[in-house]
Every structure is written in structure tokens, then in C-alpha cells.
Amino acid sequence: xxxxxxxxxxxxxxxxxxxxxxxxxxxxxxxxxxxxxxxxxxxxxxxxxxxxxxxxxxxxxxxxxxxxxxxxxxxxxxxxxxxxxxxxxxxxxxxxxxxxxxxxxxxxxxxxxxxxxxxxxxxxxxxxxxxxxxxxxxxxxxxxxxxxxxxxxxxxxxxxxxxxxxxxxxxxxxxxxxxxxxxxxxxxxxxxxxxxxxxxxxxxxxxxxxxxxxxxxxxxxxxxxxxxxxxxxxxxxxxxxxxxxxxxxxxxxxxxxx
Amino acid sequence: xxxxxxxxxxxxxxxxxxxxxxxxxxxxxxxxxxxxxxxxxxxxxxxxxxxxxxxxxxxxxxxxxxxxxxxxxxxxxxxxxxxxxxxxxxxxxxxxxxxxxxxxxxxxxxxxxxxxxxxxxxxxxxxxxxxxxxxxxxxxxxxxxxxxxxxxxxxxxxxxxxxxxxxxxxxxxxxxxxxxxxxxxxxxxxxxxxxxxxxxxxxxxxxxxxxxxxxxxxxxxxxxxxxxxxxxx
Numbered sequence: 001x002x003x004x005x006x007x008x009x010x011x012x013x014x015x016x017x018x019x020x021x022x023x024x025x026x027x028x029x030x031x032x033x034x035x036x037x038x039x040x041x042x043x044x045x046x047x048x049x050x051x052x053x054x055x056x057x058x059x060x061x062x063x064x065x066x067x068x069x070x071x072x073x074x075x076x077x078x079x080x081x082x083x084x085x086x087x088x089x090x091x092x093x094x095x096x097x098x099x100x101x102x103x104x105x106x107x108x109x110x111x112x113x114x115x116x117x118x119x120x121x122x123x124x125x126x127x128x129x130x131x132x133x134x135x136x137x138x139x140x141x142x143x144x145x146x147x148x149x150x151x152x153x154x155x156x157x158x159x160x161x162x163x164x165x166x167x168x169x170x171x172x173x174x175x176x177x178x179x180x181x182x183x184x185x186x187x188x189x190x191x192x193x194x195x196x197x198x199x200x201x202x203x204x205x206x207x208x209x210x211x212x213x214x215x216x217x218x219x220x221x222x223x224x225x226x227x228x229x230x231x232x233x234x235x236x237x238x239x240x241x242x243x244x245x246x247x248x249x250x251x252x253x254x255x256x257x258x
Numbered sequence: 259x260x261x262x263x264x265x266x267x268x269x270x271x272x273x274x275x276x277x278x279x280x281x282x283x284x285x286x287x288x289x290x291x292x293x294x295x296x297x298x299x300x301x302x303x304x305x306x307x308x309x310x311x312x313x314x315x316x317x318x319x320x321x322x323x324x325x326x327x328x329x330x331x332x333x334x335x336x337x338x339x340x341x342x343x344x345x346x347x348x349x350x351x352x353x354x355x356x357x358x359x360x361x362x363x364x365x366x367x368x369x370x371x372x373x374x375x376x377x378x379x380x381x382x383x384x385x386x387x388x389x390x391x392x393x394x395x396x397x398x399x400x401x402x403x404x405x406x407x408x409x410x411x412x413x414x415x416x417x418x419x420x421x422x423x424x425x426x427x428x429x430x431x432x433x434x435x436x437x438x439x440x441x442x443x444x445x446x447x448x449x450x451x452x453x454x455x456x457x458x459x460x461x462x463x464x465x466x467x468x469x470x471x472x473x474x475x476x477x478x479x480x481x482x483x484x485x486x487x488x489x490x491x
Contacts, residue, residue, distance in 0.1 A: 164491065
């Protein structure tokens with residue numbers, strides 16, 4: 001099999017096609033700019049709607065508008081942890097290096113979203129609750145989520161042997177993913193200062209339509225941002241890991257695009 | 259020929275008993291080292307009144323939390339050496355190579371750690387409670403919560419020790435990894451004493467703590483065995 005057919009994207013796709021670093025690199029070569037465009041578009045419209053079009057809240061006034069960053073960031077931090085644990089688990093189960101690379105690439109972005117959720121929540125809490133921080137169930141469990149991200153990053157970076165690092169990180173990520181449902185349901189299980197669920201799959205949302213639309217647009221924007229940044233990081237890691245490989249050398253010589 | 263399958267050499271209970279007895283014997287030969295976590299516990303607890311002032315009401319309020327945090331730290335600092343000694347001289351790999359269950363080895367090590375570190379902490383807690391001026395019921399609740407909680411800490415610490423086996427900065431890394439997992443036990447353990455001091459029943463907190471113990475006792479040895487295999491490959 002010659003080198004060209006191994007990296008030509010129009011050859012038949014299989015489930016593990018993009019487990020090959022070279023194919024992953026080629027795919028993300030055009031996916032990343034697309035994600036950035038989607039991010040800019042949706043974030044622009046979402047932020048405009050959230051800050052200028054959506055009506056003033058009956059009880060909270062203008063300060064509620066931080067919801068358009070706070071809620072998507074909180075959702076992203078929880079979902080990205082589960083996605084990270086999933087890919088790390090795939091990498092461990094199938095010995096697929098790119099899956100573990102993807103998990104490692106997700107971790108810093110997930111940690112950033114968790115921190116952003118806590119930070120924006122603090123700025124929202126000061127005018128509405130009277131305090132920047134309170135040790136209620138949801139804030140505490142989100143803080144634990146941030147620590148879990150940091151622990152994962154610390155562990156995989158502390159182990160020199162890549163394979164052992166990937167597997168140990170997978171185990172830690174899977175064990176820590178028990179925390180995510182606890183965060184999500186913490187508001188229902190404990191009497192807590194944090195407000196309950198406003199949006200549910202089964203009931204009509206309890207917020208104005210424009211607010212909901214803006215929040216969903218911002219959620220899509222956050223997903224696009226996450227994809228873009230995670231893929232960029234994963235590309236860099238793939239190049240590092242495969243520095244000795246032929247496709248990287250061909251890339252450096254300009255023989256193939258990516 | 260012994261027909262009882264549980265007493266055959268190589269069965270899970272036999273491996274558990276053997277490794278437990280070995281670790282306890284090793285600890286008994288280095289009694290000073292084994293009691294270091296207890297000394298740390300008492301010294302660290304004594305730092306708090308020195309730091310925040312001796313006002314009795316405040317000390318009584320913060321006593322459960324302080325005792326729990328110091329128990330947590332004492333456990334985490336001592337659990338790093340759980341597998342290190344065996345790993346250094348190669349006996350850990352022999353234990354894993356043998357056709358015996360790594361889960362039994364992990365469970366036995368955690369049990370030995372609890373008996374050497376956790377039990378002395380539980381016994382020393384009434385003395386510490388006196389230092390902080392805790393009332394009788396609160397003190398009894400604190401001892402009970404530690405009795406339920408310190409096994410959780412030993413089990414989670416075993417997982418952390420297996421993951422960070424042989425690494426450079428394994429002490430700090432272990433604490434960073436295990437503390438988020440141990441926070442629920444800390445919250446419910448210290449919270450149980452809080453509810454008793456407020457005059458309510460600690461039953462809810464103890465139920466949750468017991469559930470945590472059961473879940474950890476089932477899950478942690480499995481994860482620790484997997485981590486041991488990852489770390490020694």
C-alpha cells in the first residue's frame with residue numbers, strides 16, 4: 001500500500017479510520033477553520049441577542065445577562081468531562097493512541113470552562129445573592145470537577161511513559177466521572193441557594209423565548225470553540241508523538257497538506 | 259486434600275489474609291514509622307488553636323472539620339508508601355505475576371493501612387475532642403463518623419498510590435488526585451457532627467457515609483488492581 005492512499009481522505013471510511021494520526025491531522029486541517037467560523041458566527045449573534053435583544057428580567061434586572069456565558073460554560077464543563085472520560089476509555093480499551101490524545105487535549109479546555117462557570121457565577125452571585133461564593137451543593141461539586149480536571153492533567157503530565165500515562169489517566173477520568181451526575185442532580189437533591197433547573201427536556205422552558213434562543217446559540221458557539229481548540233491541541237500532540245514517522249516528515253517537506 | 263475452596267492457597271481470602279498479615283508484621287517491625295501519621299495528626303490539629311486563637315466557642319464549632327481534615331491529610335501523607343516498598347524490591351511485580359487476584363492484594367494493603375493509620379486516629383480522637391472542648395454526643399458522633407470515613411480514605415488512598423507508583427512528585431500528585439474523590443466523605447463526616455451539635459439526628463449523614471463506604475469498598479479495590487497493572491507494565 002503506497003503512502004498516498006493511506007492518507008487520501010476519499011478512501012473507504014471505517015470506524016477506526018481517524019485513529020490514524022495522519023488521517024486525523026488531514027481531517028482536522030479543514031475542520032478547525034470551519035469550527036472557528038461557526039464559533040464567531042454563533043457567538044456574535046448569541047451575544048448580540050443576549051445583551052441587546054433579550055428583555056430585562058423581572059426580578060434580577062440587567063445582571064442576569066451573564067447567564068449567556070455562565071450556563072453554557074457550566075454545561076460544557078460537565079459534558080466535556082464525560083467526553084474526555086469516554087475517549088480516554090476508548091484509548092485504554094482499544095489501545096488507540098489518538099483517542100487518548102484527544103482526551104488529553106480536552107482536559108485543559110474543560111478545566112477552563114469549569115473555572116469560567118465558577119468565575120462568572122461569582123460575579124452573578126455578588127449582586128443577586130449578596131456574596132461571591134457560598135458553599136452550596138452545586139458550587140462545591142463544580143469546584144470538585146475543576147479539581148478533577150487538574151488532577152487528570154497533573155497525572156498524565158507526571159508520567160513519562162506515554163502509554164502508562166494514557167492508561168492511568170483513563171482510569172482516573174472514569175473514576176471521576178461519577179461526580180458529573182452528582183453535580184447535575186445536586187440542585188434537586190439538596191436544599192440549596194443555587195436555582196433549580198429552568199430548562200428541561202420534558203416541560204416547557206420557564207424563561208422568555210429570546211433568552212432561551214440566545215442561550216442555545218451561545219451553547220453552540222461554545223461547542224464550536226471547544227472543537228476548534230481541542231482539535232488544534234490534538235493536532236500538535238499528534239505531531240509530537242509521531243515526530244519520527246513518515247507522514248510528519250512528508251508534511252515538513254510540504255509533500256502533503258494538512 | 260483440603261476440600262474447602264476458600265482455604266486453598268491462591269484463593270482470594272487466602273491471598274487477602276496472607277498480604278494483610280505480612281503488612282501488619284512489617285509495620286510492627288517499624289513501630290515508630292507506623293505511628294508517624296498519628297503524631298502528624300495530633301501536631302497538625304494543635305496548630306489550629308494556635309493559629310486562630312483559643313476562643314472556646316469558635317474551637318468547638320470548628321473541631322469536627324479540623325479533625326476530619328487532619329485525618330484526611332494524615333491518611334494521604336502515609337498512603338504514598340503503601341506499594342512503594344514492595345515496588346522498589348520487586349515483590350509487588352511478583353505478587354501481580356502470580357495467578358492470584360490483584361484485587362485481594364489491593365484490598366489487603368488498604369485494610370492494613372487502615373489498621374495501622376486509621377485505627378490509631380479513631381482512638382486518639384476523644385483526646386483531641388477534649389482539647390477542643392467538644393460535648394459528649396458530638397464527640398461520639400465524630401468517632402463514629404471517623405470509623406466509617408477512615409476506611410474510605412484508606413481505599414481511595416490505595417487507588418491514588420497505585421496510580422502514582424514510582425513517580426517523581428508522587429506525594430503531592432497523590433493528594434491532588436485523591437482529595438477531590440474524598441471530599442464527599444469529608445462533607446458528610448464533618449456534617450454529621452454538625453447536625454448533632456444542632457440537636458438533630460445524624461442518621462441521614464451516616465446513611466450517606468455508609469453508602470459511600472460500601473460503594474468505595476466495592477469499586478476502589480477493582481480500580482486499584484487495574485492501576486497496579488497499569489503502573490507495573
